[in-house]
Amino acid sequence: MAPKKSGKAKKVETAEEKEERLRLEAIEAAEHGAKLEKATAARLSERRAREQEYAHLNALKIQNQWRSIMRQAKTEVLRKEIEVLSQTHERTINCKDAIIEALNHDLDDAEEQFQTAQRGHIQVMDRLESLHAQRMMEEQQRFRTCLTDMEVEFDAERAEIQATQARGRKEANDIFEAMQRDCEELENEALQEFETAREELRNRASEEYNVLKIQLEGQIEELERTIEAAHQTYLSGSGARMQTFQAAMQRDSDAAADIKSRGRRLTHLQDSLGEWRTKLAADRKEWEDRNRALRAERDRLSASHRGLKATLERQRAQQAERLRQISIDSDTREKDLKEQLSKAERLLKLGELCRKLEREREKVLPFHTLDEAVPTPALPSYQAVQASRKAAGKPPLPSSHSLNDKPMKTEATPRGPAEGSSLAEDDWKLQAYRPDGQHAQPAPSSVGPGTAEDEPLGSFFKRFNMVLLDKASIDRQKAQLQRENKELSQALQQHALQARGGAAWDSHCINRLH
Secondary structure (H helix, E strand, C coil): CCCCCCCCCCCCCCHHHHHHHHHHHHHHHHHHHHHHHHHHHHHHHHHHHHHHHHHHHHHHHHHHHHHHHHHHHHHHHHHHHHHHHHHHHHHHHHHHHHHHHHHHHHHHHHHHHHHHHHHHHHHHHHHHHHHHHHHHHHHHHHHHHHHHHHHHHHHHHHHHHHHHHHHHHHHHHHHHHHHHHHHHHHHHHHHHHHHHHHHHHHHHHHHHHHHHHHHHHHHHHHHHHHHHHHHHHHHHHCCHHHHHHHHHHHHHHHHHHHHHHHHHHHHHHHHHHHHHHHHHHHHHHHHHHHHHHHHHHHHHHHHHHHHHHHHHHHHHHHHHHHHHHHHHHHHHHHHHHHHHHHHHHHHHHHHHHHHHCCCHHHHHCCCCCCCCCCCCCCCHHHHHHHHHHHHCCCCCCCCHHHHHHCCCCCCCCCCCHHHCHHHHHCCCCCCCECCCCCECCCCCCCCCCCCCCHHHHHHHHHHHHHHHHHHHHHHHHHHHHHHHHHHHHHHHHHHHHHHCCCCCCCHHHHHHHC
16 A cells, blocks of 8 residues: 555645735725725714814803893893883773773674664565566466467477378378279289180181191192102103102102191291280380379379478478577576576675675665665764865865765875875775676666665665775775874884984884884
C-alpha cells in the first residue's frame, strides 16, 4: 500500500478566484464607507435637532417676556376702554329694556290683529273657492253636453255608414251569384250543344261511310270482273306479261286502298274544321258580348266602390279632425284654467307677503270697500326724511297721496359724496310691479264700482301701493342709519388714535366695538 499523506495540499488560487475575491473586498469596503457616512449624517442631524430645540425654547421664552410686557400695556388700555364701554352698555341696556316692553305690548296688539286678519282671509278664501268650484262645474257640464252631442252624432253617422256598406256588399254578392249562375247555365248549354253536334257529325259520317263503301264495293266488283275478263284474255295472249300485270295490280290495289282511306280522312277533317270554325265564330261573338257586358258591370261596381270608399275616408277624416279639434279645445281650456289657478295662488301668496308688512291701520281694518277712500298715514320715517332733506336744502319728496294719483316713479335726487353710492341707487325707485311680474304703473288708490270678483284685486292693489311707499321710506331710513354708523365709526377711530397716542386700530377691534 502507498503511504497516507500527512495533510491537505495547499490549494492554488486561480485568476478568476482572485478577481472574485478582490471584488468582494471592494464591496465590503464600500459598505463600510456607507455605514460611516450614515453614522456621521445621523450625528449631524441629532446636533441640528438639538440646536433647533434650543432655538425654539429661547424664542418661546423671549415671546413670553414680550407677551407679559404687552399684556400689561394692553390691560391699562382695556381698563380705560371698559369704563367707556360699561357706561355705553348701561345706556344700551336701558334702551333695549324699554324697546322690549314696547315690543311686548305691540305683540299683544299684533296677535289680536292677526286673528281679525285671519278671519277676513278665511272669508276671502271661501269666496274664491266657491267661485272657482262654480266655474269648474259650469265648464264640466258644458264639456259633457258637447261630448254627448258629438257621441250621438258620431254613432248615428257610423250606423248610417255601416248600413250603406252592408247594402252595397249585399248587392255585390247578389250580382256575383247571379253572374255565377248565368255562367254555369251557359256552360251547360254549350256542353249540351257540343254533345249534340258531335253525335250528329258521328251519325252523318257513318252514313256517308256506308254509302261510299257500297258504291266502292260495286265499282270494285265491276272492275274485278272487267279485269278478270281482260286477264283471261291476256293470259291467253301472253303468260309472262300476266305475272307482271298481277304484281302491278297488287300494288295498284294497295295504293288505291291507301288513297281512299286518306281521302276519307281528309274529307272528314275538312268538314269538321269548317263546322268548328263556324261554331267558334258564333261562340266568340256571343262571349265577346257577354264579356263586354260583364266588363261594363265590373267598371260600374268598381266606380261605385271607389266612390263609397272615398266618402267613407272623407267622413273618417272629418271625424278625426273634429276629435282633434275637441282635444285641442279641451287642452286649451285646461291650460286656461291652470293659468287662472296659478294667478289666483300667486295673488294669495302676494297677499300673505304683504300682510306681514302692513301698518297698524291696515291690520285693524284689512279690507276696505271699493268706494272708501283709504287715507295714507305719514310715517315717522317719512317725516324724518322730509326734515333731513329740508335741512339739506333739497326739494321735498312727494307724499303718498300724490304717488297714488300718478305713476310711482321718480328720478334719483343728486346727493353729496358723503351719502354713498348705495343710497343714490335706491333713492325712490318706486316703479310698481303687477302680480304677473311685468313692469307697470301702480293701481289707483280707489277702484270704481265693478263686479264682486274685482273687489279682492282692488284691496290688493291698495295695499300693494302702500307697501311700496313703506319700502321706500325704510330704504331711506336704512341709508341714513348707514351714514350715521359710518360717521360714528370715523369718530371712534379718531378718538382711539388720540387715546393711543397715534397708534391705529385694526378693523377687527372696530367691528368688536360695533
